[in-house]
Amino acid sequence: MSRTVIRGGLVITAAEEVRADVLIEGEQVVALATTGSAVADGWTADTVIDATGHYVIPGGVDAHTHMQMPFGGTTAADTFETGTRAAAWGGTTTIVDFAIQSVGSSLREGLDAWHAKAEGNCAVDYGFHMILSDVTENSLKEMDALVGEGVTSFKMFMAYPGVFYSDDGRILRAMQRGAANGGLIMMHAENGIAIDVLVEQALAAGRTDPRYHGEVRRELLEAEATHRAIKLAQVAGAPLYVVHVSAASAVAELATARRQGLPVFGETCPQYLFLSTDNLAEPDFEGAKYVCSTPLRPREHQAELWKGLRTGDLQVVSTDHCPFCFSGQKELGRGDFSKIPNGLPGVENRMDLLHQAVLDGHITRRRWIDIACATPARMFGLHPRKGTIAPGADADIVVYDPTAPQTISATTHHMNVDYSAYEGKQVTGRARTVLSRGSVVVDAGAWLGRAGHGRYQPRATCQYLG
Numbered sequence: 050m051s052r053t054v055i056r057g058g059l060v061i062t063a064a065e066e067v068r069a070d071v072l073i074e075g076e077q078v079v080a081l082a083t084t085g086s087a088v089a090d091g092w093t094a095d096t097v098i099d100a101t102g103h104y105v106i107p108g109g110v111d112a113h114t115h116m117q118m119p120f121g122g123t124t125a126a127d128t129f130e131t132g133t134r135a136a137a138w139g140g141t142t143t144i145v146d147f148a149i150q151s152v153g154s155s156l157r158e159g160l161d162a163w164h165a166k167a168e169g170n171c172a173v174d175y176g177f178h179m180i181l182s183d184v185t186e187n188s189l190k191e192m193d194a195l196v197g198e199g200v201t202s203f204k205m206f207m208a209y210p211g212v213f214y215s216d217d218g219r220i221l222r223a224m225q226r227g228a229a230n231g232g233l234i235m236m237h238a239e240n241g242i243a244i245d246v247l248v249e250q251a252l253a254a255g256r257t258d259p260r261y262h263g264e265v266r267r268e269l270l271e272a273e274a275t276h277r278a279i280k281l282a283q284v285a286g287a288p289l290y291v292v293h294v295s296a297a298s299a300v301a302e303l304a305t306a307r308r309q310g311l312p313v314f315g316e317t318c319p320q321y322l323f324l325s326t327d328n329l330a331e332p333d334f335e336g337a338k339y340v341c342s343t344p345l346r347p348r349e350h351q352a353e354l355w356k357g358l359r360t361g362d363l364q365v366v367s368t369d370h371c372p373f374c375f376s377g378q379k380e381l382g383r384g385d386f387s388k389i390p391n392g393l394p395g396v397e398n399r400m401d402l403l404h405q406a407v408l409d410g411h412i413t414r415r416r417w418i419d420i421a422c423a424t425p426a427r428m429f430g431l432h433p434r435k436g437t438i439a440p441g442a443d444a445d446i447v448v449y450d451p452t453a454p455q456t457i458s459a460t461t462h463h464m465n466v467d468y469s470a471y472e473g474k475q476v477t478g479r480a481r482t483v484l485s486r487g488s489v490v491v492d493a494g495a496w497l498g499r500a501g502h503g504r505y506q507p508r509a510t511c512q513y514l515g
């Protein structure tokens with residue numbers, strides 16, 4: 050079995066920061082020992098990685114991606130191969146993607162289709178959530194089977210009537226089932242019935258530019274849906290995870306519920322922390338690059354999101370990586386913002402943007418690792434394999450250079466999309482060496498990984514409760 054030692058770095062986990070060497074055998078971490086100690090110096094290895102002056106952090110866990118997802122008459126531009134490769138470049142070594150149940154089909158059909166897309170193609174490890182679009186007696190029964198085979202979370206939509214939308218009764222039934230079988234309901238919390246009325250009225254009045262996407266998807270309708278989802282979960286006796294929280298008032302709903310002791314959790318995404326409606330208003334249809342749902346909000350919301358991440362009212366930062374090229378895909382919505390496919394690229398940028406947030410004073414180093422690695426792993430049943438550096442954990446490790454300057458750009462990124470949402474943004478910090486289950490996949494600007502190295506990860510039920 051191969052032995053690797055990572056020497057001389059500052060090991061940062063959600064729990065602590067220590068100067069330690071890390072010993073890896075095969076695919077797993079087997080020991081940590083203080084740098085310079087007799088124990089560490091006594092280790093022999095086939096490969097020694099010098100991490101002097103660097104951080105040694107767990108590989109990122111991005112719990113919300115959509116590789117090659119069909120949406121709005123087109124398909125997200127990253128395949129499982131290109132998207133997981135880009136993830137690795139950015140220091141993310143596990144993704145949890147969303148398999149989709151189409152209306153009229155079974156969960157099994159959807160899950161099988163997503164396994165077929167991913168299998169043999171991923172550069173890093175992956176798991177699946179299931180999008181539940183058709184709550185029937187049969188799909189409720191199927192939820193139990195999926196939990197048993199490691200698909201332990203189910204996304205539901207209060208938005209997109211006629212596509213993914215579930216009404217309150219269906220949501221309640223799925224939550225009740227989740228309360229019984231351990232499946233965690235993930236909610237897209239926007240009142241889609243009301244939004245569709247506002248979309249129709251905006252278009253009829255000739256308001257067709259991308260910025261109206263942000264205006265019709267009103268903050269109040271995110272807060273209202275978040276509140277309703279919380280109450281439905283309370284009635285069902287189920288925990289709740291709200292995805293892509295963008296509005297300050299939605300954070301307030303989560304905070305109020307949490308003060309009441311309810312097991313409700315919230316995720317936000319880098320686009321809500323770093324971008325705003327100013328981007329949606331960019332001229333010449335450039336605003337389309339920033340169309341996603343929930344939408345970007347006015348800049349003032351960012352402070353509340355950062356505060357939520359510090360106080361713990363928000364627990365996770367995922368990307369909702371769902372890239373559509375500007376050319377030919379976003380352009381489908383010229384003259385009608387409602388036809389712009391919803392989604393932004395970001396799987397490659399998350400770890401660096403959040404490191405920049407450390408430098409900017411929004412969060413601490415350990416909180417960076419907590420919200421980007423440790424908590425998503427626990428929330429979605431991947432602990433202790435993922436999200437930390439400890440004996441027995443998978444050797445998914447990033448040797449991170451906290452001083453490397455970087456200008457984010459589509460000309461240098463590895464995502465299969467023709468623009469960057471952060472074009473020209475300067476950040477400090479970058480993954481230098483990335484290991485996935487003990488194999489070096491990125492080193493000093495060189496790609497050493499391969500499609501098919503990434504393995505499907507069946508997940509336990511939520512480990513963040515209680």
Ligand code: DUC
Pocket residue numbers: 115237292293342343369371391392
């Ligand atoms: N919600 C998501 O989580 N991803 C893409 C589109 C959407 O509405």
Ligand code: ZN
Pocket residue numbers: 237292293342343
């Ligand atoms: Zn969503």
Ligand code: ZN
Pocket residue numbers: 113114115369370371
């Ligand atoms: Zn999503």
